[in-house]
Amino acid sequence: MTSITTDAKASRIGHKQPASITRAGTPLPVREKRPAYIALGVVLIVGLAAVGAYLYTQAGKKTPVVEVVNHIAAGHKIGRSDLTTVDVAGGVTAIGGASLESLVGQSAAVDLLPHTLLQRVMVTDAPTLSSTQAQVGVEVKPGQIPAGGLSVGDTVEVLQLPDKNAAAAAASQTAPSATVLVDNATVYDSASDPSQSGGTLLTLVVPRSDVAAIATASNASLVALVRVGK
Known part of the structure; x- marks a missing residue:
């Protein structure tokens, strides 16, 4: 009996049983999920999508x-x-664009060119004439302005032409020449003259002291305008 017991112990010592045996059909252990990380990932995805959408719409x-x-x-x-x-x-x-109508009737503070995006500093509602300036209208025939016409903003020299009748009476004498009335006037407006073919009606900005002489010469059809540099 003693021999059998000793052999049984030796057998158990030589063949150790594994610590644990997974039985067939038992599910494998899985790692514990962390809900906080999952929620953070969802928030980041949604946030990035929102930022991307905002940047796209703003662009x-x-x-x-x-x-x-x-x-x-x-x-x-x-x-x-x-x-x-x-x-x-x-x-x-x-x-x-909503302020467009409020600009009508105001004046250009600087020369405005086509396709310019208008800014507030470019317009003014202040008077466009100083106390020493005036606007005067003149009527000219073809040949009394440059062939290409005059444009708003052009600087011109205003001449008074000699009276043809006076020139004919003094034919034996030295022919009179044109007189410079204003050497630096500005074309404020220009339009075709409906009363005569090829005629032009102009509004000039001139010194107030020269208005009477220009109006008199225009009434006698003796005004000529020469475009000059500024």
Whole structure:
């Protein structure tokens, strides 16, 4: 009996049983899920998607602003037909399209060129004439202005032509020459004269002291205008 017991112990010592045996059909252990990390991931995804959507919409967002259509010389009043609106994207400094009507009747503070986006500093509602200036209208025939005509904002020299009757009476003497009435006037407005073919009606900004002489010469059809440099 003693021998059998000893052999049984030796057998158990030589063949150790494994610490644990996974039985067939038992599910494998899994790692514990962490809900906090999952929630954080969802928040990040949603947040990044929202930021991306905002940047996309801002990149394509356009705002209507006021744009100049016609050339407007400094000091000239702005008409409705001189302006329009255009949609632009990005941080553009310009007057909003909703304010377009409020600009009509104001004056250009500087020369405004077509396709310029209008800014507040470019317009003024202050008087366009100083106390020493005046506007005077003149009527000219073809040949009394440059063949290409005159444009608003042009600087001109105003001449008084000699009277043809006086020139004929003094034919034996030295022919009279033109007299410079104003050497630096500005064309404020220009339009075709409906009363004569090829004629032009002009409004000039001139010194107040020269208005009477210019009006008299224009009434006698003795005014000629010469475009000069500024």
